[in-house]
Amino acid sequence: MAPRIVSLLPSSTEVIAALGMAQHLVGRSHECDYPAEVVEIPVMTRPRINPAKPSRGLHNQVSKLITKALSVFEVDAEALRAAKPDIILTQHQCAACAVSEADLNAALAKWTGKAPVVVSVAPATLDQVWQSFGTLGDALDLGWAGRELAERARERVEIISIRGAALDPRLNIACIEWIDPLMIAGNWVPELVTAAGGVPVMAEKGQHSEFTTLAKLAKSDPDALIFMPCGFDLARTLEEVGPFLARPTVAKMRAVRAGQLWSVDGNAYFNRPGPRLVTSLEILAEILNPGAFNFSREGSAWAAFGPQ
Numbered sequence: 001m002a003p004r005i006v007s008l009l010p011s012s013t014e015v016i017a018a019l020g021m022a023q024h025l026v027g028r029s030h031e032c033d034y035p036a037e038v039v040e041i042p043v044m045t046r047p048r049i050n051p052a053k054p055s056r057g058l059h060n061q062v063s064k065l066i067t068k069a070l071s072v073f074e075v076d077a078e079a080l081r082a083a084k085p086d087i088i089l090t091q092h093q094c095a096a097c098a099v100s101e102a103d104l105n106a107a108l109a110k111w112t113g114k115a116p117v118v119v120s121v122a123p124a125t126l127d128q129v130w131q132s133f134g135t136l137g138d139a140l141d142l143g144w145a146g147r148e149l150a151e152r153a154r155e156r157v158e159i160i161s162i163r164g165a166a167l168d169p170r171l172n173i174a175c176i177e178w179i180d181p182l183m184i185a186g187n188w189v190p191e192l193v194t195a196a197g198g199v200p201v202m203a204e205k206g207q208h209s210e211f212t213t214l215a216k217l218a219k220s221d222p223d224a225l226i227f228m229p230c231g232f233d234l235a236r237t238l239e240e241v242g243p244f245l246a247r248p249t250v251a252k253m254r255a256v257r258a259g260q261l262w263s264v265d266g267n268a269y270f271n272r273p274g275p276r277l278v279t280s281l282e283i284l285a286e287i288l289n290p291g292a293f294n295f296s297r298e299g300s301a302w303a304a305f306g307p308q
Contacts, residue, residue, distance in 0.1 A: 006085040011274030015136050018275050019145050027083040045073050055180035075107035085116045125206045126188045129273040156278045164197030171223040173198040177209045179240050196284035214249045225255045228266030237263040261305035
């Protein structure tokens with residue numbers, strides 16, 4: 001009998017679809033929106049914050065909830081029980097990014113009958129992301145398909161890495177995961193930058209994203225800035241970046257004066273540890289060397305700013 005699957009993590013939903021199992025999804029998180037057919041699946045979660053607020057307002061809301069030991073997201077326990085899942089997919093990496101194991105355990109506390117199997121992932125590097133494909137595949141008795149999906153991703157990354165290594169000059173790049181307060185993108189993002197032919201600054205492979213200050217960013221004075229706020233699409237990112245670039249400390253930076261500034265769709269690509277991290281690499285490669293790479297992502301997945 002085919003398993004009934006609830007995915008509470010957008011990247012896991014994308015993996016399930018890539019494994020050809022999307023038709024067995026009976027529940028999803030409110031953030032699971034790719035591929036397009038999953039939006040018809042019942043939603044099992046809702047946010048406790050107002051996502052329309054600007055960066056600082058969102059940060060304040062999240063901080064208050066975490067300070068009170070409350071989750072940023074709420075699981076609809078009744079909807080979850082009604083879906084009768086055999087397997088539930090979640091994460092234990094970031095309380096501000098998606099439903100956590102703790103949230104899910106609270107929803108399952110009064111579960112009657114046979115409890116579903118809970119599969120939780122928390123990759124921090126590209127290799128761990130690829131390994132998670134196998135983990136999710138194993139949960140569905142499709143381990144071979146998960147490992148094949150991972151191998152295809154590794155091969156695509158390697159092809160771009162070989163070409164990216166030849167780029168000259170190699171720009172020092174700061175990737176901004178949150179604008180106010182300032183956060184530098186970590187985890188797998190430094191690896192993507194390196195593979196695309198850049199040099200990541202203020203972040204290391206596998207290191208969680210960390211808040212920093214404008215003074216530290218100005219001191220590092222990178223050649224380029226790439227904005228990829230977590231949860232923001234390209235249009236929302238472009239809205240937030242303008243005021244940030246107008247700050248006196250930022251306006252004096254080398255990257256701003258030279259116009260080496262780009263915004264990307266972090267929500268769809270860079271912030272999701274799933275199959276589309278390969279697309280994220282393609283976006284970076286196209287940005288850093290359009291003469292060597294052309295994946296036709298400009299306008300839909302990334303946009304450039306001119307000299308300020």
